[in-house]
Amino acid sequence: MKIQLHISLRPYNTMHIDVNSNAFCVIHTESDLVSAIDWCYQQNMPLHILGGGSNVLFTKDVEGLLIMNKMKGIQIVSEDEHFVCVKFMSGEIWHECVMWCIEHNYGGIENLSLIPGTIGAAPIQNIGAYGVELKDVFQQLEAMELESRVKNIFTVDDCKFGYRESVFKQELSGKFCILSVTLKLSKVHTYHTTYGNIQDELNKQPTAQLSIKSISDAVIAIRQSKLPNPVQIGNAGSFFKNPLISKAHFTTLKNQYPAIPNYPDKDKVKIPAAWLIEQCHWKGFREGDYGVHAKQALCLVNYANATGLQIYELSARIITSVQQAFNITLEREVNIW
Ligand code: EPU
Numbered sequence: 001m002k003i004q005l006h007i008s009l010r011p012y013n014t015m016h017i018d019v020n021s022n023a024f025c026v027i028h029t030e031s032d033l034v035s036a037i038d039w040c041y042q043q044n045m046p047l048h049i050l051g052g053g054s055n056v057l058f059t060k061d062v063e064g065l066l067i068m069n070k071m072k073g074i075q076i077v078s079e080d081e082h083f084v085c086v087k088f089m090s091g092e093i094w095h096e097c098v099m100w101c102i103e104h105n106y107g108g109i110e111n112l113s114l115i116p117g118t119i120g121a122a123p124i125q126n127i128g129a130y131g132v133e134l135k136d137v138f139q140q141l142e143a144m145e146l147e148s149r150v151k152n153i154f155t156v157d158d159c160k161f162g163y164r165e166s167v168f169k170q171e172l173s174g175k176f177c178i179l180s181v182t183l184k185l186s187k188v189h190t191y192h193t194t195y196g197n198i199q200d201e202l203n204k205q206p207t208a209q210l211s212i213k214s215i216s217d218a219v220i221a222i223r224q225s226k227l228p229n230p231v232q233i234g235n236a237g238s239f240f241k242n243p244l245i246s247k248a249h250f251t252t253l254k255n256q257y258p259a260i261p262n263y264p265d266k267d268k269v270k271i272p273a274a275w276l277i278e279q280c281h282w283k284g285f286r287e288g289d290y291g292v293h294a295k296q297a298l299c300l301v302n303y304a305n306a307t308g309l310q311i312y313e314l315s316a317r318i319i320t321s322v323q324q325a326f327n328i329t330l331e332r333e334v335n336i337w
Pocket of ligand 1: 130226239261274275283
């Protein structure tokens with residue numbers, strides 16, 4: 001394992017922000033991880049772990065050692081005629097694992113096709129799309145506590161999953177490195193096709209046969225039509241969470257904006273942040289190299305050389321205008337470093 005000093009992180013974040021890290025290394029094994037942690041303690045430096053760099057906005061240089069996780073491996077741990085439990089090492093690329101599942105006819109994560117990032121990052125924010133969340137198929141994960149180097153198993157309850165939330169974004173933030181994630185996948189499938197325009201997309205396909213592959217193809221087509229490809233335009237997917245508001249607040253807004261899209265959620269109502277942002281005329285906004293994507297208002301973009309601070313300030317302006325217009329405080333979904 002080689003430690004590089006003072007390197008640019010631009011190739012390692014999908015927002016393409018050009019900041020430096022004091023030190024950087026790539027780990028392929030658990031023993032690389034332990035060596036990297038030891039090095040940090042010797043140097044008295046902070047340590048940070050990066051997966052695909054697809055849910056982070058760097059606003060300043062990173063102090064300390066940034067570890068890029070490339071621990072790979074896929075292993076079946078148990079199976080019967082209905083289910084298979086598969087352990088994915090945390091440095092595996094999420095979408096490649098989805099494709100592997102489809103090839104093997106293991107169902108459960110096809111709606112999560114084309115989400116950028118790694119397996120290890122998926123539980124941290126409980127990734128979700130098109131009616132499915134990671135927690136729906138999650139069995140357990142193994143993580144190493146950085147300070148003690150002790151390995152722990154986390155069950156679904158231990159992870160405290162919520163909407164784009166887990167214990168790893170809250171009280172355990174920065175304390176563990178996720179080593180592997182085990183998912184319980186189906187051999188006899190239940191299809192989730194009711195979200196948004198999945199069904200419309202499926203209807204366009206030449207074969208009428210519903211399968212995990214056809215759902216994955218539909219999700220890929222929808223995502224490619226709306227979300228910018230981070231290889232071409234820097235972005236980190238949804239920049240904000242969809243806010244939950246009270247029913248009373250919703251009734252007031254509905255009187256004012258009869259067309260307001262809404263999704264009841266227990267005793268609250270979820271409003272698409274993209275709609276709120278669009279109403280405030282930010283969709284397609286561009287100033288210099290930063291802006292709001294023209295096809296999905298939830299996506300902030302870096303066209304070339306925007307700084308993390310410029311994008312952060314743009315997000316603050318959006319939060320203020322949505323607050324003034326709707327009395328709703330948007331929360332950032334992307335991790336700010
Ligand atoms: N909408 C607008 N303007 C837009 C886009 C959307 O008004 O520019 C409204 C429409 O009413 C639309 C509704 O928002 O029907 C929902 O839009 P969409 O289905 O595109 O989903 P979203 O709520 O904007 C969420 C996730 C995405 C995920 C999609 C699909 C969050 C923060 N975002 O977006 O996740 O792919 O649903 O399930 O929950 C991510 O987390 O990075 C991400 C991309």
